[in-house]
Amino acid sequence: MKGCSLVPALTGDPIKDRTVPAEFLAEGVFDPTFLLIKDRLKLLYSEIDPPLLFDLAIDPNELTNQAQNPVYQNELAEMLSLVRDSWDAEALKHQIIADQNRRRLIQKAHQIGAPPVWDFQPYTDASQQYVRAGK
Amino acid sequence: MLQSFLSATPTFAHYLRLAGYQTCLSGKMHFAGPDQLHEYEERLTTDIYPSDFCWMPNWSEPDAKVTFQDIQNVIETGPCLASMQIDYEDDVNTQAVRWLYDRRAKGERNGLTAQYAPHICRHRRGARSGLENERLLSRSGIDR
Numbered sequence: 001m002k003g004c005s006l007v008p009a010l011t012g013d014p015i016k017d018r019t020v021p022a023e024f025l026a027e028g029v030f031d032p033t034f035l036l037i038k039d040r041l042k043l044l045y046s047e048i049d050p051p052l053l054f055d056l057a058i059d060p061n062e063l064t065n066q067a068q069n070p071v072y073q074n075e076l077a078e079m080l081s082l083v084r085d086s087w088d089a090e091a092l093k094h095q096i097i098a099d100q101n102r103r104r105l106i107q108k109a110h111q112i113g114a115p116p117v118w119d120f121q122p123y124t125d126a127s128q129q130y131v132r133a134g135k
Numbered sequence: 136m137l138q139s140f141l142s143a144t145p146t147f148a149h150y151l152r153l154a155g156y157q158t159c160l161s162g163k164m165h166f167a168g169p170d171q172l173h174e175y176e177e178r179l180t181t182d183i184y185p186s187d188f189c190w191m192p193n194w195s196e197p198d199a200k201v202t203f204q205d206i207q208n209v210i211e212t213g214p215c216l217a218s219m220q221i222d223y224e225d226d227v228n229t230q231a232v233r234w235l236y237d238r239r240a241k242g243e244r245n246g247l248t249a250q251y252a253p254h255i256c257r258h259r260r261g262a263r264s265g266l267e268n269e270r271l272l273s274r275s276g277i278d279r
Contacts, residue, residue, distance in 0.1 A: 028205075030194055097195055099139070103167075103188040110187060118186035120171040120178050 021086060025096060032092045034083050041072070043079045047089050051080065139168065148174035157238065159247045161231035163223075175248070179230035183223045 004017045020037040033046040040057040053069075053076055054062040066072045110116060148158045152174065160175040163183045171186060172178060184190070215221065231247060 027190065027192055030192075093194070100191050100193060101195070103191045104193065107188040107191060116169065116187065118169050118171065120181045120186065122179060122181055 019082075023087065025092075032087065032089045032096065034087055034089070036079050036083055036086075038075075038079055038082070041075055041079065043076070043083065045080065045083050047093075051076070053079075140166070140170075140173070142170045142173065144173075146173050152176070157243055159234055161234065161247065162227040164248075177234075179234060180223070180226055183220065 004015060004019070006015060008015050018037070018039060020035070022035040024033045024035070029046065031046045031048040033044065036043045036045070037056075040055055042054045042056055042062065044052040051067045052062075052065050053067040053072060054064070055066055055072070056062070059066075067076060151158050157177075158175045159177040159179065160172075161179040164171075164173075165182070165184060166173060167186060167188055167190075171182070235247060
């Protein structure tokens with residue numbers, strides 16, 4: 001999915017297409033989770049949960065799921081097909097699980113022998129701090 | 136194609152450097168792996184959270200929950216007098232402000248990113264009652 005330029009916003013001009021895609025693949029979800037904001041509608045979609053559709057114009061706090069509301073069925077279908085065209089959730093899930101498995105293997109190996117030193121160690125040069133000779 | 140965040144992946148820090156900016160990071164960034172800079176020239180603090188893969192979820196076994204990946208995060212959100220996160224924020228803030236003044240004094244152009252752990256915060260000064268203080272102290276686990 002292609003993004004759109006936000007440059008017009010810098011000069012106060014309207015942005016033509018406000019379709020905002022996002023994906024969440026980190027902690028707290030157990031399947032790829034996608035977000036699509038199109039004009040006034042916001043869709044949250046994952047293969048393992050029913051869709052959540054909010055009409056931000058009348059429900060900015062996102063309290064009422066409109067996914068079952070007949071009024072929104074055309075727009076919902078259009079957004080769902082846009083999501084399915086934009087992401088291959090099944091393939092993505094397989095890749096993520098493979099990646100998680102690799103990282104868990106690495107993490108397990110790190111428990112044996114010397115662990116890697118990855119934590120960033122901030123360095124302070126005391127010879128350059130505060131009041132020193134010749135400064 | 137899904138891939139790890141490689142050191143060979145250009146970041147906005149690369150573009151800032153190419154444009155003549157100094158790049159500096161104060162705070163957390165969740166880089167997991169040996170590259171803890173990804174082209175920030177300097178990093179003023181260590182990360183608050185692990186740099187290794189110990190928080191890796193396991194989607195093959197959704198019941199195998201990883202610590203910090205549940206609703207507990209939300210339940211514990213709220214005002215608190217002292218916590219690890221507040222200690223960290225204080226450090227991030229002090230280092231960032233000091234760095235900015237220092238560079239400003241030298242007349243340099245810079246791009247600083249200050250990243251906080253904002254889930255827990257202090258009440259604004261003066262906004263607390265004695266009762267609230269009691270509650271916050273007990274929540275902080277501070278032995279008075």
